[in-house]
């Protein structure tokens with residue numbers, strides 16, 4: 001596919017990035033090879049130096065991975081994309097590629113647990129400090145900027161409380177001070193939200209989630225202007241947190257159904273959220289598609305739908321929340337999300353278990369909170385399953 005600009009997202013999801021080999025295969029080819037052969041010593045030298053474009057070694061060049069990168073770049077409206085082994089390695093590679101000791105980040109205090117750990121416990125050992133601010137408080141983001149601030153890192157909607165960051169507002173604040181903006185677009189995918197169109201400089205993905213969509217493989221990506229992703233690629237080429245060709249191939253297939261899945265799973269999530277909100281044992285529902293969500297208006301403006309993650313607080317503590325989890329027969333008790341199979345998680349004791357109680361409290365992760373990642377089952381079956389546990393709260 002030559003010019004990707006003229007096609008709709010669902011077309012790009014199926015077609016973009018494919019380059020046929022001499023065999024003219026219809027489906028994307030899976031290139032399971034560690035290295036590539038050169039025609040001469042001179043060609044090897046030219047490939048290694050970058051003078052000649054082409055594949056060298058699958059730590060940093062593989063045609064199946066390149067197809068994945070091109071397809072995701074097309075979906076995000078990005079000039080370039082670098083694939084990584086997981087979502088966390090995408091975030092690490094972004095920081096390692098673009099930041100140096102002495103640099104400072106501003107990030108939301110509602111970030112995914114491992115991202116929060118990376119920023120608060122690991123990066124400071126290498127001289128990169130992070131100030132955490134409330135996701136929804138634009139003035140706090142502005143006040144946190146220092147002369148050495150390099151990057152705003154936001155995840156919107158956040159995991160698990162579905163808090164939204166106002167991307168254009170934060171971009172305006174950041175760009176006025178020469179600060180880059182990176183958005184973790186894992187919950188929405190480009191089907192529901194395109195951060196680069198809203199002014200962000202970089203998009204990060206855990207492709208493990210909706211892009212695969214069927215809970216099979218790990219993967220990640222950083223997309224944006226080539227001048228930025230090239231720095232990420234330099235780190236990846238040297239350090240090697242590379243996406244495998246096999247996983248790239250699985251993810252290419254996942255992307256083909258991304259739009260259908262996002263639409264269907266979001267529609268079920270809205271139905272489930274409405275039902276939970278009316279449930280007598282539920283204290284509060286967090287879902288951007290509900291008018292009760294504090295940023296519902298922003299969600300309508302910034303996203304195509306509320307997404308497929310519904311979090312809710314039961315009327316009770318950890319025991320009550322665990323009772324709901326333990327009475328599920330259909331919902332899978334697993335921390336992954338974005339699967340066609342609906343999953344249920346108790347964030348305080350799993351995804352956010354390593355975060356300090358103070359950080360958890362600041363992020364609003366209570367003991368009664370549960371997160372449901374809605375899949376493709378009939379929504380009534382999900383209600384019956386959740387109701388069994390809720391009846392015991």
Ligand SMILES: Cc1ncc(COP(=O)(O)O)c(C=O)c1O
Pocket residue numbers: 086087088089112114115155159184186187205206207208209218219220337
């Ligand atoms: C919002 C978000 N970002 C990043 C990650 C990390 O991705 P991975 O598990 O692929 O490393 C996750 C994983 O759950 C996530 O939910």
